[in-house]
Every structure is written in C-alpha cells, then in structure tokens.
Amino acid sequence: xxxxxxxxxxxxxxxxxxxxxxxxxxxxxxxxxxxxxxxxxxxxxxxxxxxxxxxxxxxxxxxxxxxxxxxxxxxxxxxxxxxxxxxxxxxxxxxxxxxxxxxxxxxxxxxxxxx
Numbered sequence: 001x002x003x004x005x006x007x008x009x010x011x012x013x014x015x016x017x018x019x020x021x022x023x024x025x026x027x028x029x030x031x032x033x034x035x036x037x038x039x040x041x042x043x044x045x046x047x048x049x050x051x052x053x054x055x056x057x058x059x060x061x062x063x064x065x066x067x068x069x070x071x072x073x074x075x076x077x078x079x080x081x082x083x084x085x086x087x088x089x090x091x092x093x094x095x096x097x098x099x100x101x102x103x104x105x106x107x108x109x110x111x112x113x114x115x
Contacts (some may be wrong), residue, residue, distance in 0.1 A: 072101040079109050 075091060078084035085106065092102040 069100075071099065072103070074103045074105050076105050076107045078107055080106055082109075 073095075075088055076084075077088035088102075088104045092104060095102050
C-alpha cells in the first residue's frame, strides 16, 4: 500500500507498473477557500500598500508646488538718485543669476512706501 503525497488516501494496485498519474492528479486536493483568500489578500495588501505610497508621494508633490518661492518679485526702490534706487539694480543682477526676475518700482519715498 502506498500513501499519496497530497493527502492520506491510499492507492491500490500500484505494483511494479508505477502509480497511475491520472489517479494521483485527481487525488490532489485544491487549496481550500480559506487558504486561497489568505493568498489573495496577501497579494492585494501588497498592491494596496504600493498604491498608497505612490498616491501619498503625488499628494506631497502637489502640496509642495504652491509653497515654492516665487520666480518674479517687485522691489520698491524709492525715488531716483536715492541709496535704495542704487541698490535695486544690484539685487536684480544677483537674483537674476539665481533665475528670479526682479522688477524695480521707483516710489516717491518713505511715506509712499508705507502706503
């Protein structure tokens, strides 16, 4: 008497001819429903986790885009000939090398700058 490897049912008449392969295949029990569900959930949870990480990364990227510094600013420099009017072009040159566009706005002085 030989015991089938997949379960405890016995095979008869195996003898010298070897086991009947069709009979062995029919004796193999498919995975029960609980095991199939566990295997499916294991794969599903992995895919869900990967999807959530990707979605979180995209959301973080979309939240960071509006908080990036501006690429264009307006600088009030005061009246023509003042110290602030002379410093403005220097700032424009330095910030221009960093890729920031600076627009200089000449004003009437301190009181106009506060208003």
